[in-house]
Amino acid sequence: NAGVTQTPKFQVLKTGQSMTLQCAQDMNHEYMSWYRQDPGMGLRLIHYSVGAGITDQGEVPNGYNVSRSTTEDFPLRLLSAAPSQTSVYFCASSTGLAGGPGETQYFGPGTRLLVL
Amino acid sequence: AQTVTQSQPEMSVQEAETVTLSCTYDTSESDYYLFWYKQPPSRQMILVIRQEAYKQQNATENRFSVNFQKAAKSFSLKISDSQLGDAAMYFCASLETSGSRLTFGEGTQLTVNP
Numbered sequence: 001n002a003g004v005t006q007t008p009k010f011q012v013l014k015t016g017q018s019m020t021l022q023c024a025q026d027m028n029h030e031y032m033s034w035y036r037q038d039p040g041m042g043l044r045l046i047h048y049s050v051g052a053g054i055t056d057q058g059e060v061p062n063g064y065n066v067s068r069s070t071t072e073d074f075p076l077r078l079l080s081a082a083p084s085q086t087s088v089y090f091c092a093s094s095t096g097l098a099g100g101p102g103e104t105q106y107f108g109p110g111t112r113l114l115v116l
Numbered sequence: 117a118q119t120v121t122q123s124q125p126e127m128s129v130q131e132a133e134t135v136t137l138s139c140t141y142d143t144s145e146s147d148y149y150l151f152w153y154k155q156p157p158s159r160q161m162i163l164v165i166r167q168e169a170y171k172q173q174n175a176t177e178n179r180f181s182v183n184f185q186k187a188a189k190s191f192s193l194k195i196s197d198s199q200l201g202d203a204a205m206y207f208c209a210s211l212e213t214s215g216s217r218l219t220f221g222e223g224t225q226l227t228v229n230p
Contacts, residue, residue: 033217042120042207042220043161058217090161092218104151105218107161 002026004108006091012114013081021076021111023091029106031094032074036060036087037110043090049074081115088112118143118210122221129198130229136183137193137224139208147213150184152193155205155223164206167191195226203228 007022025032033048035058045058049068063085065077074093078085091108119142129135141150152164167175167184174182179199183192195202208221 035220040125040222042122042209042222043218044220045217048217088159092161104163104166107153110159110161112159 004091004093004106006089006108006111008111009109010112010114012116013078014116015081015083017081019078019081021078021089021091021113023074023076023108024072025074025091025093025106026072027093027106028071029093029095030071032068033058033092033105034064034066034074034076035090035092036085037090038087046076046089078113081113083115086113086115118148118212118219120208120210120219120221122208122224124224125222126225126227128227128229129195131200132197134194134196135198135226137195137206137208137226139191139193139221141189141191141208141210141219141221143189143210143212145212149211149213150182150191151209151211151218152180152182152191153207153209153220154202155207156203161207165193198228200228200230202226 004025030051034046035043037043044060047066049055052071055066089111092105094105121140148169150167154162154164165177165180179196181194205223207223209218
């Protein structure tokens with residue numbers, strides 16, 4: 001298993017541009033999520049999905065869209081990039097089953113995004 | 117809502133010695149999970165150890181162990197026989213079983229001195 005993969009590893013955008021961060025997992029996990037990590041702060045939840053076709057907002061959803069058309073993929077879209085979105089983005093997945101081993105979240109390697 | 121607090125932005129330890137990283141949390145639920153994650157310079161998030169709140173016994177994984185004080189809402193990580201490869205940012209996190217959303221602390225940067 002490749003686990004959780006993210007592309008690209010690094011991206012530079014200009015203010016106002018749009019782009020999609022890709023995330024895929026091959027563990028048949030129902031639950032997937034996107035976090036951003038900023039200096040001096042822990043990871044903050046952007047959006048999450050408890051299964052194909054179901055998404056919900058996390059702590060910092062503004063400026064981001066997500067969709068979940070398949071179990072494997074959970075792309076994150078920046079509609080109009082802003083310098084405040086400069087960050088490291090992590091995708092994670094788990095089985096999402098309360099009380100089970102699925103409570104362990106598996107993280108991707110991260111995407112570094114710089115918005116100029 | 118959950119909150120997780122790590123009050124030590126930086127810690128250092130001599131190789132082969134023991135270090136303890138602190139974490140406190142707050143939750144209104146009785147059933148939850150607690151985690152410690154390690155983030156080396158590669159930025160990958162690596163699960164170090166997990167603790168189920170309903171278990172009284174402290175979790176242990178080789179050189180890593182926790183001191184879980186449920187009443188005090190404290191969850192510290194002890195690293196024994198520290199190695200150079202333990203140098204990383206360490207994050208404490210909580211997960212309420214009513215949802216599937218992890219809440220992270222601010223992180224503690226651990227330096228291991230040779």
